[in-house]
Amino acid sequence: MNAPAHPTELSRRWSSLSGIDINWKLVIPALILAEVINRTTGASTTTLLTEIIIFALFASSLNLLMSFGHMVSFGHSAYFGLGAYGFTLAVTKAGLPLEAAVLLGPLVAALGGLLFGALCVRLTEIYFAMLTLACAQITYTVLFQWYDFTGGDTGITGFMAPRFGLSGQNFASLTLAVVTLSLFALWWIVRSPLGLSIRAAGQDRFRAEALGLTVRRVQLTAFVIAAFFAGIAGMLYAVLHGSAFPDYAGLGLTLDSLIMVVLGGLNSFAGGIWGAIIYKLLGAFVPSLVHEWELVLGLILLVIVLTAPKGFAGLIARLGLDRKGGR
Amino acid sequence: MTAMLSISNLHASYGKAEALHGIDLTVETGEVVCLIGRNGVGKSSTMKSIVRDQITVTGGEVVFDGASLAGLRPYEVVRRGVGYVPEDRRVFASLSVLENLRVPRPVSAGDRRNWNVEQVFELFPQLYDYRHRKAGVMSGGEQQMLSIARSLITCPKLLLLDEPHEGLAPKIAEEVVTAIAALKREGVSMVISEQALNTIRRCADRVYVVDRGMTVWNGTVDGFYADPEIARKYLMVS
Amino acid sequence: ADAPVKIGFAGDLTGACAALTEDELNAVKIGVDELNAKGGILGRKVELVIRDSQTKPDEGAKVARELIVDEKIDVLTGVCSSAVMLAESAVSGELKVPFYATIGSTQRANIELYQPYFWQAQANATMEAYAAAEYVAKKAEWKTIATMGSDYEWGHTSVAAFSERLKKLRPDVTIIDPIFPKVGETAMAPYITTALNTKPDAVFAALFGGSLGSLIKQGQGFGFFQRTNLVTLMTVDTLQSMGSAMPASNVYGIARAPFFALEQTPEVKAFIEKYRAAYKEYPTDWSINGYDGLMFYAAAAEHAKSVAPDAIIKAISEISYDGLRGKGLKVRAFDGQMNAPSYVGKATKVPEYDFPILTEIEKFPGEALMVSEDAIAAARKAAKK
Amino acid sequence: MDPILSARNIRKRYGAFLALKDVTFDLPRGERHALIGPNGAGKSTFIACVAGQLPGVEGKMIFRGEDITALTPASLAKKGIGRTFQISRAFLQMTVMENIMAAVVIASGRWTSLSRGLYRDNLEKAFGLLETVKLDDRAAARVADLSLGDRKRLEFGMALAGDPELLLLDEPTAGMSIKERHYLMEMVATRMEETGKTLLFVEHDIDVVMKIAQRVTVMARGAVLVVGTPAEIAANEEVQAIYLGGHH
Amino acid sequence: MVLIQFVNGLMEGMTLFLIASGLTLIFGVSRIINFAHGSLYMLGAFLTYELVQILAPGTLWGFFASVIVGAAIVSLIGVLFEVTALRRIYGADGLMQLIVTIALVLIVRDVVRMIWGPNSITVPMPDALAGAIVIGENYFPLFPIVVFAAGLVIVLAMIWVIYFTRAGILLRAGTDDRGMAALLGINERMIFTAVFAAGAFLAGLAGGLSAPYGEVNHLLDTTVIVSAFIVCVIGGLGNLYGALAGALVVGITKAMGVMYFPRLSMVLIFLIMAAVLIGRSLGRQGGSAR
Ligand SMILES: Nc1ncnc2c1ncn2[C@@H]1O[C@H](COP(=O)(O)OP(=O)(O)OP(=O)(O)O)[C@@H](O)[C@H]1O
Ligand SMILES: Nc1ncnc2c1ncn2[C@@H]1O[C@H](COP(=O)(O)OP(=O)(O)OP(=O)(O)O)[C@@H](O)[C@H]1O
Ligand SMILES: CC(C)C[C@H](N)C(=O)O
Ligand SMILES: [Mg+2]
Numbered sequence A: 001m002n003a004p005a006h007p008t009e010l011s012r013r014w015s016s017l018s019g020i021d022i023n024w025k026l027v028i029p030a031l032i033l034a035e036v037i038n039r040t041t042g043a044s045t046t047t048l049l050t051e052i053i054i055f056a057l058f059a060s061s062l063n064l065l066m067s068f069g070h071m072v073s074f075g076h077s078a079y080f081g082l083g084a085y086g087f088t089l090a091v092t093k094a095g096l097p098l099e100a101a102v103l104l105g106p107l108v109a110a111l112g113g114l115l116f117g118a119l120c121v122r123l124t125e126i127y128f129a130m131l132t133l134a135c136a137q138i139t140y141t142v143l144f145q146w147y148d149f150t151g152g153d154t155g156i157t158g159f160m161a162p163r164f165g166l167s168g169q170n171f172a173s174l175t176l177a178v179v180t181l182s183l184f185a186l187w188w189i190v191r192s193p194l195g196l197s198i199r200a201a202g203q204d205r206f207r208a209e210a211l212g213l214t215v216r217r218v219q220l221t222a223f224v225i226a227a228f229f230a231g232i233a234g235m236l237y238a239v240l241h242g243s244a245f246p247d248y249a250g251l252g253l254t255l256d257s258l259i260m261v262v263l264g265g266l267n268s269f270a271g272g273i274w275g276a277i278i279y280k281l282l283g284a285f286v287p288s289l290v291h292e293w294e295l296v297l298g299l300i301l302l303v304i305v306l307t308a309p310k311g312f313a314g315l316i317a318r319l320g321l322d323r324k325g326g327r
Numbered sequence B: 001m002t003a004m005l006s007i008s009n010l011h012a013s014y015g016k017a018e019a020l021h022g023i024d025l026t027v028e029t030g031e032v033v034c035l036i037g038r039n040g041v042g043k044s045s046t047m048k049s050i051v052r053d054q055i056t057v058t059g060g061e062v063v064f065d066g067a068s069l070a071g072l073r074p075y076e077v078v079r080r081g082v083g084y085v086p087e088d089r090r091v092f093a094s095l096s097v098l099e100n101l102r103v104p105r106p107v108s109a110g111d112r113r114n115w116n117v118e119q120v121f122e123l124f125p126q127l128y129d130y131r132h133r134k135a136g137v138m139s140g141g142e143q144q145m146l147s148i149a150r151s152l153i154t155c156p157k158l159l160l161l162d163e164p165h166e167g168l169a170p171k172i173a174e175e176v177v178t179a180i181a182a183l184k185r186e187g188v189s190m191v192i193s194e195q196a197l198n199t200i201r202r203c204a205d206r207v208y209v210v211d212r213g214m215t216v217w218n219g220t221v222d223g224f225y226a227d228p229e230i231a232r233k234y235l236m237v238s
Numbered sequence C: 001a002d003a004p005v006k007i008g009f010a011g012d013l014t015g016a017c018a019a020l021t022e023d024e025l026n027a028v029k030i031g032v033d034e035l036n037a038k039g040g041i042l043g044r045k046v047e048l049v050i051r052d053s054q055t056k057p058d059e060g061a062k063v064a065r066e067l068i069v070d071e072k073i074d075v076l077t078g079v080c081s082s083a084v085m086l087a088e089s090a091v092s093g094e095l096k097v098p099f100y101a102t103i104g105s106t107q108r109a110n111i112e113l114y115q116p117y118f119w120q121a122q123a124n125a126t127m128e129a130y131a132a133a134e135y136v137a138k139k140a141e142w143k144t145i146a147t148m149g150s151d152y153e154w155g156h157t158s159v160a161a162f163s164e165r166l167k168k169l170r171p172d173v174t175i176i177d178p179i180f181p182k183v184g185e186t187a188m189a190p191y192i193t194t195a196l197n198t199k200p201d202a203v204f205a206a207l208f209g210g211s212l213g214s215l216i217k218q219g220q221g222f223g224f225f226q227r228t229n230l231v232t233l234m235t236v237d238t239l240q241s242m243g244s245a246m247p248a249s250n251v252y253g254i255a256r257a258p259f260f261a262l263e264q265t266p267e268v269k270a271f272i273e274k275y276r277a278a279y280k281e282y283p284t285d286w287s288i289n290g291y292d293g294l295m296f297y298a299a300a301a302e303h304a305k306s307v308a309p310d311a312i313i314k315a316i317s318e319i320s321y322d323g324l325r326g327k328g329l330k331v332r333a334f335d336g337q338m339n340a341p342s343y344v345g346k347a348t349k350v351p352e353y354d355f356p357i358l359t360e361i362e363k364f365p366g367e368a369l370m371v372s373e374d375a376i377a378a379a380r381k382a383a384k385k
Numbered sequence D: 001m002d003p004i005l006s007a008r009n010i011r012k013r014y015g016a017f018l019a020l021k022d023v024t025f026d027l028p029r030g031e032r033h034a035l036i037g038p039n040g041a042g043k044s045t046f047i048a049c050v051a052g053q054l055p056g057v058e059g060k061m062i063f064r065g066e067d068i069t070a071l072t073p074a075s076l077a078k079k080g081i082g083r084t085f086q087i088s089r090a091f092l093q094m095t096v097m098e099n100i101m102a103a104v105v106i107a108s109g110r111w112t113s114l115s116r117g118l119y120r121d122n123l124e125k126a127f128g129l130l131e132t133v134k135l136d137d138r139a140a141a142r143v144a145d146l147s148l149g150d151r152k153r154l155e156f157g158m159a160l161a162g163d164p165e166l167l168l169l170d171e172p173t174a175g176m177s178i179k180e181r182h183y184l185m186e187m188v189a190t191r192m193e194e195t196g197k198t199l200l201f202v203e204h205d206i207d208v209v210m211k212i213a214q215r216v217t218v219m220a221r222g223a224v225l226v227v228g229t230p231a232e233i234a235a236n237e238e239v240q241a242i243y244l245g246g247h248h
Numbered sequence E: 001m002v003l004i005q006f007v008n009g010l011m012e013g014m015t016l017f018l019i020a021s022g023l024t025l026i027f028g029v030s031r032i033i034n035f036a037h038g039s040l041y042m043l044g045a046f047l048t049y050e051l052v053q054i055l056a057p058g059t060l061w062g063f064f065a066s067v068i069v070g071a072a073i074v075s076l077i078g079v080l081f082e083v084t085a086l087r088r089i090y091g092a093d094g095l096m097q098l099i100v101t102i103a104l105v106l107i108v109r110d111v112v113r114m115i116w117g118p119n120s121i122t123v124p125m126p127d128a129l130a131g132a133i134v135i136g137e138n139y140f141p142l143f144p145i146v147v148f149a150a151g152l153v154i155v156l157a158m159i160w161v162i163y164f165t166r167a168g169i170l171l172r173a174g175t176d177d178r179g180m181a182a183l184l185g186i187n188e189r190m191i192f193t194a195v196f197a198a199g200a201f202l203a204g205l206a207g208g209l210s211a212p213y214g215e216v217n218h219l220l221d222t223t224v225i226v227s228a229f230i231v232c233v234i235g236g237l238g239n240l241y242g243a244l245a246g247a248l249v250v251g252i253t254k255a256m257g258v259m260y261f262p263r264l265s266m267v268l269i270f271l272i273m274a275a276v277l278i279g280r281s282l283g284r285q286g287g288s289a290r
């Protein structure tokens, strides 16, 4: 029917068909805005900003699994915790220089992801989720109870100057840079053939296998990548506060990250970022405004979910504001 | 004869995407009407609009048995006497065959035939043999039989059959045609979506050709075959 | 007028420590009102700024930082959980703002994690366990003691300290290896069975909250309180919530500041009345500690004639303070530990109250329980390694 | 002729039910072979056995001289066995184009690639497949939004992406109009013929079988009933009795 | 000792089953992971506390009446929640529903705290159940035995309804494909509301029944929900027989674990869960591969 199209014509058509595009018109002002807020406001806003940035990465790493790999993890905090402890212990126990410790944290998280992931990808759906939960709880318990090594439930504090001794603002800028690069890497992965395979494996494993994809291996790859980036987030968080606690690998943080991804918008790359912004802002302001903050936060969550059942990114897409929120 | 079903200028969409843009369809009481058309033109969507399955009706009228179906939920439509066999079968995978057949709400059929489990087993003996098997593990054809059988138990006045022969071995397909003919004799009206019109030729009264979300032609089966131009225009792969 | 003196309360208002912290905060509010009625601290109004650390260390560190940097508080307090306490203490040390604890009580804050802007305005966990050991040691007929503790820092520290002191005092006593139910465990039957199996004369249990209540309630079905004695943390809130479910005898409780056991000075009576009027219930140990801790800070400020951090830190070890918990409370400069007393007594139902109280109480002055400076120094050195 | 696929005494049990009873079957290289039989005869089960999708299969399966009995679906796909499913399967939340591209990428074996150059290299092939199955106007549609017939076509395209040595089609044309059935099956047949590849397909439309297949195997109740040319099969009385019914 | 420990385990197992049954029921039918299950349990306990005081504290009938009335109120609350919130997002991703139930957790926790304060309360044990059966040196506490019996009754009732009545068939049909159930004339919304009512009732019942035996405070929700999940997962979510088996396995292993692996108190059940999950091979059914 059609005459064979010109190669550039083909690639133009392809990119219009496979777009999870970066909307530079939104991203660049957002980055500038973040930096301006950082430089012009007080210390606690800077801390909040830094946390939002860190959690944007954490939630996005989970989002890689959930939205693209269709692997719902109920234990993603494990890798956040491993990143934080990997870094912290590298400093306190191994006495490594900071540069090395900073790398070690995410690597430990990735290793944890490899170990646990190898078990978890043998299962699917809710059972996958539950095994990730079990793995995270085991991680949490080890951190909680291994006093001699991890400091137990009171965590590790005071081992170094928080933020490498940088000023809050400078550290916020550093975090912004690291997270932006990481998010870019995640985005690159999602758009690459690997990302396509991850999505394929998640959507129909039987179809994917019949095409020749070793589904477990792809899923394990995704798991390790997600763990690695969660580890970067955990490491940054430990540096920010100059401490590490077992809670970093706890159920609470897992739930937070889930809420972020879902609130932000499943099936959208930007979902994790939106979620981190919204949920962290709520978490920062609601408790300081009302005593019954859990009640109010619960109600707000309810309202958000009921008005935007596709998450915030879905809402944005509906308003036609953002191409990133596309699919 | 009064119309059992009359659809006028029906528009319907999935989310934002409109799939039907003007379906007109009338089924007289006791009549068997066939929907034909290429893939993706809206045959299934038409049926789904009648029972409000997944699709949202955005315009037009659907009158069934003298009353409008507007604003009804699927189960209410079905309780008024519409039976539906979806194209993708949708058997309850974790239920046994027997349990699948116990799902439909038993209705009193009035003067129509009161289908019960024994009777559908007579129609499809293979189902009886496997009555304790989980529906999800049955072969494709077996599932199709079950799906048809299940809808019969709702004792419908109007039966919507979306590609009922799909996946059935020729012999069983033949039996289904016989059953359709029998149902017709009992006064059940039917809308059948069918690709292989010749299978259904024996019992169909009229044919509607659907194209791009609209009904573009209707007439008797013989009329359809008399005019090869129609088939060329609307049924050929583009 | 001068700017107000700001008290930053970064407490565990939600989460596992909520109940204790709320009692503490209630009393702190009374204290702030009293101070303001008297003209404030150094003539400056006192202002309370409250944040919820959610019983999460990182959240605690964050709100502590926010209070110090943005709210410019003069002193930080409020924590209950030891883990949050350590996290906030680190921030206090980094930003050099005084911080004192009135509930959270691990001794690690005095040892390797000590920083000079911190003090514990209550007996720490180790001291309380020592008090229990002293009390138990006097029960000559108790020869076998079983031990258990909540499976976290506080439970482990307490059991270890108790065993260590008791062994010293009573070499003839057999101490059974401890068992550690997980934090918040409420299915205590297996632990009860295990403990009873050793036929102990008493069981020392470093438990609180849900685990403790469950132990007492479930124990009765096993004849626990006919077969043995229980020595455990028994603060006023626990006594109240147990109410009629408290066994008639054989329960011994460690407490920090049970209102009925305090010397009933006019101040104490007035405080109890005021608290009851405001909150329709008796003040708990946590309330009294919270109030006393605040007043101690006010006294230190008056003494130093300043709320400047270094002046305060100097003052706390110079003054001797007379509070609800008795006379002569002071903080040891070496590790920031206050010589606060501990109480041990027997839970008994009495007609005056609709909940059991402690009787046959023995009060242990802080000095008798505090770990010596040498020992602390040695522990610090050991931890460095 | 040396068979590309040779099944020896294949037996598959579902609980107490014996779905395949010692099926022995040889498929010559390059042949177009139809598998027919009553519903529940075990056709799909047999296809799944060949594609390695069922656990606990007894007997021996030999593909291009190699024992493949215990291999996983993915490794079989890499060895050159492609398939479609009776109840069509695709990546529902991806676009039609992405589905095809995923099939191409996976078939190329370079799924770990982070380079989008791989897409560029395969664009022509992907768009070609899209056109072959006549879905080019639906390229941007989410598969979940496709009609059932369109999904079937997509499956065709995906199965062809790996240029399999042996293509297994399980009722590939169900839900299509007669014209389309013939078009698609002829298209596949020609493609297989040109490249010397082998086709095994399950089909209930006897006209399609007659036209496309060189030989036909009839299964019933888990066993092979007869094997023969289409004409022989159509004339076989037993086949008529249990499968075709009186009408044909 | 081993025997008593085993009995302890059985008793705890049944309590766990009571907790988990409602969760698994709701999940089984609606695929919703009801995070608020622990909150409903907690409400059951607090309502029992209130009702016992109004009715007849200490008496057997007063206790059971309070538990049942309490559970009924919880059930109403559950229905209210289903109708006003959950129902509106059945079409959305399942995780959205999870978030909605998490929101409910937050709301209930604060409301409970506002009404009953943060301190623990004690529900008085009915006098008749306070004792124990003493055989030689062994004590078998009466109260858990009664809870065990109640649990058994509930298990049998649920199994009967779900696997042997048409109502049960409709429930399971709704699970498989709620839309299709509607297309066969079933008012599927009613099914879901009814299931939610039943699940909430079971949660309230479990909360009320266990209240006198442990501490009741506003933190009960989290502990309960985690153990309920574990039990359901070990048994296979949505599977009643499995939940029963899972509950007993967890109860008994925990009890035995105290004797044999005291250091593992915190992780033991997670280790069991992981082991069971890993042990369960990925079900590759013929149905899904055709
Ligand atoms: N669930 C859905 N969501 C969005 N769009 C849909 C959905 N189902 C069908 N469509 C679209 O609606 C149009 C009509 O589809 P329908 O299923 O009615 O076609 P059909 O005539 O039954 O075709 P076939 O013969 O292939 O079954 C198609 O273009 C299809 O892509
Ligand atoms: N997992 C299973 N458990 C029990 N029986 C099964 C299972 N899977 C398939 N069966 C039965 O095995 C028989 C063969 O099924 P199969 O799908 O291979 O048939 P088929 O020949 O492809 O039929 P159709 O033409 O209807 O697709 C059927 O009777 C089916 O019910
Ligand atoms: C019993 C409590 C006062 C112990 C406190 N939660 C701590 O961790 O120190
Ligand atoms: Mg259709």
Ligand SMILES: [Mg+2]
Binding pocket: B139, B140, B141, D043, D044, D045, D086, D170
């Ligand atoms: Mg088949």
